[in-house]
Amino acid sequence: MTAIAPRKPPRQNRSQQTVTDILEAAAHILEDRGLAKFNTNAVAERAGVSIGSIYQYFPGKDAVMVALVRREALRFERDLEVALAGAESLPLEAALTRLVRAAVDHQSAQPNLARILDIEERRLGIGTEVEATTQGTAARLAAFLDQRGVTDPAIAALDLANMARGMIDGALDADPADLTRRIVRAALGYLTLGSQAAGGP
Amino acid sequence: MTAIAPRKPPRQNRSQQTVTDILEAAAHILEDRGLAKFNTNAVAERAGVSIGSIYQYFPGKDAVMVALVRREALRFERDLEVALAGAESLPLEAALTRLVRAAVDHQSAQPNLARILDIEERRLGIGTEVEATTQGTAARLAAFLDQRGVTDPAIAALDLANMARGMIDGALDADPADLTRRIVRAALGYLTLGSQAAGGP
């Protein structure tokens, strides 16, 4: 069928490796030195490639950021999937604990990177392709909540994710002890407490 | 007493007004055009002053940011104080609702500004004077929680603040309806649920 077929599958091994190197370098720079030091020259040097190579695989600096956001989002989604594997029969609190622990672990591994990616995701997300990837995670969480009979799974998924993110970001370098349990407590309250609870004097 | 007294009180009216203009311009630029467009030239133009004037009252660009963070933190603290005035006799949920509503209102007024200031506060807070101002708000919240007999008021104050901030930031431009009630539910769960609740099958 292909009238103009490439004569052979062009070896993508090298280039794929270069792309990986660039993303790895970008991640390390963001984690270790912050967003301000994240520039094309630094990334190229850390990756062991020239600046030109970056622009061979990415249309611009922001595209590297987008790729990083997507990669990390996919990894996190995979972690969530693992945490939820076989958790259908667990009681709500136990299942929530597995979810929250996955989130805490993910953010703990590279806290600065995770924070920066959250911020950049918002900045780049206005009208780009980033949202699609991130919404996969939200959809997975919403499905879990739906199984549990939560009234408004989509909104609840968003709220719980934002809640956990906020608490983790703020507490990681302050009071990390028992953080998972604290978050689970709040999540349980959000999910189980009725609209007007605890009114008595 | 004053051996070397200034011969008269130097009129601070003009300069005070210039400082206010600069801060107001900075706030508007951050809210309307984002952190990337926040540069000295833009601030000076928006404020109707020259670039030199900025450097007459601030040692650098970051100092403008710090001043903005402090101003907004003070305003928020004042809002919290108002919300808590006469709330001692209210039941926990009602008092929490007043607190959360104050936070939601504050972030809703200038959501982008609030988000950016949160981020910049963290970036600038490493070793500067910003922390002192922000910790005032946390201390006020901790005192409220202490009155209610909360076990670990300092940590709880931090957790609740981070929780609310995360949920508000994420939901403001998605599902603002009932946001206050949703946050209160999570906060109530955090505060009232025992360490190991809801275990039964």
Next chain:
DNA sequence: GTACTATGTGAGCAATACCTCACATTGACT
């Protein structure tokens, strides 16, 4: 008017950033 200080101005410097492009290198295939 004169002197003096406080306040305001903005052209331009130094630094840095993103990105281009003409060129070098590599490696598969003949």
Next chain:
DNA sequence: AGTCAATGTGAGGTATTGCTCACATAGTAC
């Protein structure tokens, strides 16, 4: 060895930014 396309290089163009400093203006006291 020779050819060709894919891949890699990095000096430098262009643009922007934070900031300085020599100067102008305004207001007060005499």
